[in-house]
Amino acid sequence: MELAIKIFQFILSISILVVLHELGHFLPAKWFKTKVEKFYLFFDPWFSIAKKKIGETEYGIGWLPFGGYVKIAGMVDESMDTEQLKQPAQPWEFRAKPAWQRLIIMMGGVTVNFFLAWLIYSCLSLFNGEMYTDLTKFDNGIGVTEAGKKMGFQSGDKIVSIDGKPAERLENSAINILFSDHVTVLRNGKEVTFKVNEDGVADVIKQREAKLYITPRIPMIIDSLATPSSKASGLAKGDRIIAINGKSTPFFDEVSSTLAENKGKTVNIEVTRGTEKQTISAPVDKNGKLGIAVDQKSLASVVTDKKYSFGESIPRGFERTIEALTMQVKQFKIMFNSKIQGYKNVGGPIAIVKSMPVNKAADGSFAINWPAFWSFTAMFSIWLAFLNLIPIPGLDGGHVIFTLYEIIVGKPVPQKVLENAQMIGVIFLLGLMLLIFGSDIFKIFTGKL
Template sequence: MEIAIKLFQFILSISILVILHELGHFLPAKWFKTKVEKFYLFFDPWFSLVKKKVGETEYGIGWLPFGGYVKIAGMVDESMDTEQLKQPAQPWEFRAKPAWQRLIIMLGGVTVNFFLAWLIYSCLSLFNGEMYTDLTKFNNGIGVSEAGKKMGFQTGDKIVSIDGKPAERLENASINILFSNSVTVLRDGKEVTFKVNDEGVADVIKQREAKLYITPRIPMIIDSLATPASQASGLKKGDKVISINGKQTPYFDEVATTLNENKGKTIEIEVLRNGKPEVVSASVDKDGKLGVGVDQKSMLNFVTNKQYSFGESIPRGFARTIEALTMQVKQFKIMFNSKIQGYKNVGGPIAIVKSMPVDRDADGGFAINWPAFWSFTAMFSVWLAFLNLIPIPGLDGGHVLFTLYEIIVGKPVPQKVLENAQMIGVIFLLGLMLLIFGSDIFKIFTGKL
């Protein structure tokens, strides 16, 4: 049932984005009296699930749910149907229209994607506000994983800024740091700026701990005893850990590090119980765990829930759209960083479906988390806008590039060049799809997905 809901959300989100993106091409094409032969949700190689011709346009739903398209007469597109192009241009064809009209038609899809993301983010800000983990409330600094330490952080650091820009939200900062050049922290009462180590970034990405390599430091208060060994240890719910083997470990990150150093050993734990110190013995398993749950209530102390008025939500929605776009550009760049090798961790449709958010309802079943769904849809809309603007033949950006060339030079790119470029673009995109799907399949078989 859970996977069905995730799959439904993915298909619904893609359907909304594809239909609106293609409408962004379709409407200006119609406005400029250009013939649109097909309007399809999803791709239809060999056959379609549904199709109906209305006027001059065939509307349909394909069986391959990875996008969609509008087929505009007189345009070199991914269908590679060039027979029509051998005839003289007709007034209703794309190639017969002025360059500025063709440019508007090609930019229509990404424009819709951008404004859709802006609208969604504005509505989310207005109706749901924004809940985030506030770095300014980390009075005891951050806890840092081994990968985080390799990046240059130290336990207890307080993050001040990233690339000179103030850092406020952990959720944004933990991602932005991965793409940054330098970070400024407050360390031992002094501001220290250091260059982020790419090897540490590579470890974070490889270990898929993008949200865990820096964490707020919370007291180690035991909330539950989950294993027979922990129940037999003498530990009790509500115990606050003070030290392990005489080493001061009042915070969770310090306890985790010390336990990892004592795998498979018996340790002496000093706890504060009912205001009095007690010492108990406990066994650490081979994975460096005690088998206890930690009281997470103190995490609420770091949370800020910011609300926005109607007037505030519109500029905030725009800012969130730009933030999402900036993030996509940075992620794209990191894919081709030879040190980080981000391309090895790229995720495709299978990974996206598995990551779709679901909630538990009152009866214990699964339900759609609508704010999370719309947040994903807005982010994905920005991603589609960015992806389609890349100047690769086969994408909107490729057509835009050739049209801009025509406007600047004063004459169109030769038809044969367009056809060859389109073929190269299609081959490149097919190769990219194989890489993405291959990555998903490899991760399934290796247990990494």
């Protein structure tokens, strides 16, 4: 049931984005009296699930859910149907229209994607607000993993700024740091600026801990005992661990790292219980765990729930759209960095489906998490806008480049060049699609997905 809901969410999100993106091409084409032969949700090689011709346009749903398309007469597109282009240009064809009209038609899809993301983020800000982990409330600083330490952080640091910009939200900052050059922290009462070590970034990405390498530094208070050995040790709910084997460990990150150093051993744990101190011997398992759960109540003190009025939600929606777009651009820095090798962690449709959020009720049933769904749809919308603007033949960006060339130079790109470029672009995109799917399948068989 959970998987079915995730698949449904993915298909619904993609359907909304594809239909609106293609509508962004379709409407200006109609406004400029250009013939649109097909309007399809998903691709339809060999056959379609459903189709109906209304006027001059065939509307349909394909069986291959990798996107969609509008087939505009007189345009070299992914169908590679060039027979019509051998005839003289007709007034209703794309190629017969002025370059500025063709540019608007080609930019329509990404324009819709951008404004859709803006609309969704504005609505989310208005109706749901934003709940985030507030770095300015980290009175005890941050806890960091070994990968985080390699990046240059130390436990207890308070993050001040990232590349000179104030850091406020842990959720955003944890990702932004991976793309940054310098971070400024408050360390032992002094501001320290350091260059982010790429080896540490590579470790974070390889270990898939992009949101876990820095965490709020919380007191180590026991919430529950989960294993027979922990229950038999004498530890109790409400105990606050302050030292292990004589080493001061008042915070979760310190306890975690100290236990990791004592895998398979018995340690002496000093706790405060009420107003008293006690020392208790407890076994550490082979994974460096005591078998206890940590009280998360202290995390509530570092969470901010921000609300927005109608007037505030619109500019905030724009800010969130630009933040999402900036994030997509920055990801290319990591993806093509030879040291970090971020391309190895690129996920395809299967990975996206598995990551789709769902709500689980107390009775074990699952339901769609609508705020998370719309947040994903907004993010994916701006991602599609960015992706389509990449100047690769076969994408909108490729057509835009050729059209801009014509506007600047004063003459169109030769038809044969357009056809060959489109063919190269289609082959490249098909290869990329196979690579992404192959990566997902490989990760499934190797247990990495």
